[in-house]
Amino acid sequence: MSDIAIKLLLSCGTLAGAFGIAGLLTWVERKQSAVMQDRIGANRATIFGFKALGLFHAIADFLKMLSKEEFIPQGANKFLFNLAPYLSFTFALVAFAAIPIGDRLIVGIRTIDLQAANLNIALIFIFAMMSMGVYGVVLAGVSSNNNYAFLGSMRAAAQMIAYEITMGAAIMGVIMVFNTLDLQMLVHREGAYMLGGWLPKWGIFVQPLAFILFLTAAAAETKRTPFDLPEGEAEIIGYFVEYSGMKFGMFFLADLIETVLVAALMTTLFLGGWQVPYLLPDGFYFPWGGHIALSNIPVVLLGILSFFIKVSFFIWLLMSVRWTFPRFRYDQLMNLGWKVLLPASLVNIALTAVVIILLK
Amino acid sequence: MDNPNQKRRQELEKYFDVQGPFAFLRLAQMKRAWRQGNRRQLTWWENTYIPTLISGIWLTSKHFFRNLGFHILHLVGLCKDVRAAVTYQYPEQKRPLGLRLRTRHRLTKREDDSPRCVACMMCETVCPARCIEITAAEHPDPNIEKYPAEFILDLGKCVYCGFCVEVCPEDAIRMDTGILNTSEYSRESMIYNKKRLMEE
Numbered sequence: 001m002s003d004i005a006i007k008l009l010l011s012c013g014t015l016a017g018a019f020g021i022a023g024l025l026t027w028v029e030r031k032q033s034a035v036m037q038d039r040i041g042a043n044r045a046t047i048f049g050f051k052a053l054g055l056f057h058a059i060a061d062f063l064k065m066l067s068k069e070e071f072i073p074q075g076a077n078k079f080l081f082n083l084a085p086y087l088s089f090t091f092a093l094v095a096f097a098a099i100p101i102g103d104r105l106i107v108g109i110r111t112i113d114l115q116a117a118n119l120n121i122a123l124i125f126i127f128a129m130m131s132m133g134v135y136g137v138v139l140a141g142v143s144s145n146n147n148y149a150f151l152g153s154m155r156a157a158a159q160m161i162a163y164e165i166t167m168g169a170a171i172m173g174v175i176m177v178f179n180t181l182d183l184q185m186l187v188h189r190e191g192a193y194m195l196g197g198w199l200p201k202w203g204i205f206v207q208p209l210a211f212i213l214f215l216t217a218a219a220a221e222t223k224r225t226p227f228d229l230p231e232g233e234a235e236i237i238g239y240f241v242e243y244s245g246m247k248f249g250m251f252f253l254a255d256l257i258e259t260v261l262v263a264a265l266m267t268t269l270f271l272g273g274w275q276v277p278y279l280l281p282d283g284f285y286f287p288w289g290g291h292i293a294l295s296n297i298p299v300v301l302l303g304i305l306s307f308f309i310k311v312s313f314f315i316w317l318l319m320s321v322r323w324t325f326p327r328f329r330y331d332q333l334m335n336l337g338w339k340v341l342l343p344a345s346l347v348n349i350a351l352t353a354v355v356i357i358l359l360k
Numbered sequence: 361m362d363n364p365n366q367k368r369r370q371e372l373e374k375y376f377d378v379q380g381p382f383a384f385l386r387l388a389q390m391k392r393a394w395r396q397g398n399r400r401q402l403t404w405w406e407n408t409y410i411p412t413l414i415s416g417i418w419l420t421s422k423h424f425f426r427n428l429g430f431h432i433l434h435l436v437g438l439c440k441d442v443r444a445a446v447t448y449q450y451p452e453q454k455r456p457l458g459l460r461l462r463t464r465h466r467l468t469k470r471e472d473d474s475p476r477c478v479a480c481m482m483c484e485t486v487c488p489a490r491c492i493e494i495t496a497a498e499h500p501d502p503n504i505e506k507y508p509a510e511f512i513l514d515l516g517k518c519v520y521c522g523f524c525v526e527v528c529p530e531d532a533i534r535m536d537t538g539i540l541n542t543s544e545y546s547r548e549s550m551i552y553n554k555k556r557l558m559e560e
Contacts, residue, residue: 035431036424038446324420325413 011097011116018096022256025315026058029256032316033323065249073145073242080143085243085250088136092257095129098122099264100184102274102304103281106296114274114300115184122183123175126265127168130221133258134160137223137230140251141239152238155330156223156230162337163220163227169345170213173352174203174269187273191280197287200277203270209348211270213341218262219321220337223255226325229333263314264307271310274303457538462522464539465513467557468532475558477532479506483524491517492524513557515542516550 027042031054034041045056072081099122102114119125134157141153175181178189192201204211220227231238240251267273278286279302283293294302328336372390405411430444448455457463468476479496497509524533544550 032424034445035427036420038423038427038444040445040447040449320417320420320424324416 006110006112007116010112010114014096014099014101014116015093017101018093018257018260021260021311021315022253023058023062025256025259025319026061026252027055028315029319029322030054030057032319036320036323062249065246068245070245070247071242075145076242077143077145080139081242082247084136084140084143085240085247085254086136087139088133088254089250089257091129091132091136092254092261095126095261096264098125098183099261099268100187100273101307103300105300113184114304118182118184120182123171123181123186126183126261127164130258130261131160131164133254134164136251136254137239140243144239144242146242148236149239149241151236152230152232152241155232156239159220159223159227159229159333159337162334163217163341166213166337166341166345167217167221169342169349170210170217171269172345172349173207173210176349176352176356177203177206183268183273187268187275190272191275193287200272200275202272202275207270207348207352209344209351211266213345213348214266214270215317216336216341218266219318220333222258222262222318224259224318225322226327227333228327229330259315259318260311263311263318266314267307267310271314273310274307276302276306279303457540461538462520462525462535464515464537464542465518465524465533465535465552465557466537467511467554468534469558475508475511475532475554476530477508477511478504478530479508480529482527482529483533486523486527488521488523489517489519491515508554511554511557513552514550515552516547 031041033039041054042057043051043054045051045054045060047056050056072078097116098119100113100115100118105112105114115122117125137156137160138153141149141151141156144150174186178186180186180189190200190202193199194201194205199205223230228238231240240248243251278284279294279299281296281299283291283299285291375390427444430439430442433439433442434444470476477494478499479494481494481496484490484492484494491514493510493512493514494508495510496506499505499507520535522535525535542550
């Protein structure tokens with residue numbers, strides 16, 4: 001019984017965290033783009049005279065979305081049309097279940113893995129869920145009986161296939177190095193040290209090429225600006241052109257949730273997840289000989305904090321990318337995906353295999 | 361030999377060295393360069409996008425962290441004279457206007473608060489948009505011939521050319537109020553009469 005309660009608490013916590021960060025991202029996006037373009041950004045929404053740096057704009061947006069008319073175009077397939085935003089939204093959220101957010105917490109006799117679902121195929125599960133999210137996008141375009149939406153969803157399908165292959169091939173290297181699909185175990189193995197104990201064995205240090213490839217493919221996966229062909233705000237408006245109200249809001253939020261998901265995944269695979277440099281389960285062991293003993297709870301809290309900081313860094317990076325680069329042309333996008341990233345990731349797999357065999 | 365095309369062709373031939381065994385490869389390259397005019401061929405490293413990606417992120421990040429730092433300093437009340445954003449928070453904070461900027465008109469006044477205008481009709485005549493309509497009347501003071509009984513200026517038609525100001529012999533109309541937000545909900549309220557034009 002208490003097992004179920006703990007699992008419920010964990011999954012609610014993960015869900016609330018993912019959801020909260022994604023909601024906050026609407027604010028982050030506005031403010032970050034404003035600050036890097038020498039502007040101030042949204043700061044007009046007030047509650048009782050408090051502006052709170054424009055944080056209330058997220059609430060105002062939410063209320064606006066909820067109070068708008070939900071429009072279903074003539075000739076649309078109503079069932080699929082209503083289903084699509086939920087698909088894209090839900091699968092993006094579900095994938096968070098397999099991401100470890102912290103170390104093992106010891107409460108009394110119990111050891112709790114801070115991971116909503118400790119699957120031994122966590123990575124495959126996440127990729128499956130991310131691929132399912134594409135269905136939402138494709139169905140939205142196909143069911144809304146609009147040529148532009150259809151075009152957008154076709155582009156989305158082509159782009160997702162091209163970049164998900166690269167994504168999968170890029171993490172092959174990481175899987176080969178750490179020899180597991182279980183993300184919690186993978187993070188544990190990332191806690192080892194190389195170069196005489198100075199350099200943590202994080203994915204970014206053992207698989208730098210895979211990191212760059214994964215970063216690019218992940219940015220494409222979120223369907224945001226350098227890769228926003230499915231949306232194409234400037235020309236076709238994209239697969240959600242016929243959506244209004246909260247259903248549009250869900251697509252919008254799904255993009256942001258995917259950004260958080262991709263950031264969390266990159267953290268887990270390449271930046272050591274919840275690992276803090278030189279922190280072992282019983283305290284800090286510095287390579288220059290220092291030692292600070294810590295009990296279990298501060299270690300776990302430090303781990304969660306470190307995970308959060310790393311995720312924030314990747315979100316910042318993805319946002320910077322989104323607000324810095326112009327978008328690709330469609331043929332450039334396909335060229336990059338199929339002719340550059342995919343061969344590079346295959347080369348990475350081959351190189352990794354050779355190096356692993358040589359090191360044995 | 362003065363032909364610039366011929367000269368350029370020779371330059372390209374020299375540059376790409378089209379004589380060697382793999383000349384056909386370089387010939388294609390040369391043709392491309394010829395078509396692209398004087399555009400420089402990108403090197404392999406430039407073609408990977410990586411240098412431009414890094415310099416782009418570097419530029420925006422520089423702005424981001426500089427502005428973020430100053431925003432935080434402003435919040436604690438430091439460095440208020442260094443601006444963290446180039447924008448003006450418009451209704452509260454207005455941009456300084458140029459001294460010669462033509463803004464909404466006003467009718468200047470005499471010492472007794474009557475309009476300086478003598479209803480000479482110069483502005484009405486010169487106005488290219490025909491937005492001024494003056495009704496002249498006899499002035500009680502014999503030294504002043506006429507005065508405007510009504511002075512209608514339709515801002516909906518006005519093109520802000522400033523000819524009325526240029527042409528006025530009495531300095532009676534000016535465009536120096538600094539008022540830019542003359543928007544209204546109806547066309548009728550865009551029409552300004554004498555009273556409105558003389559309000560400060």
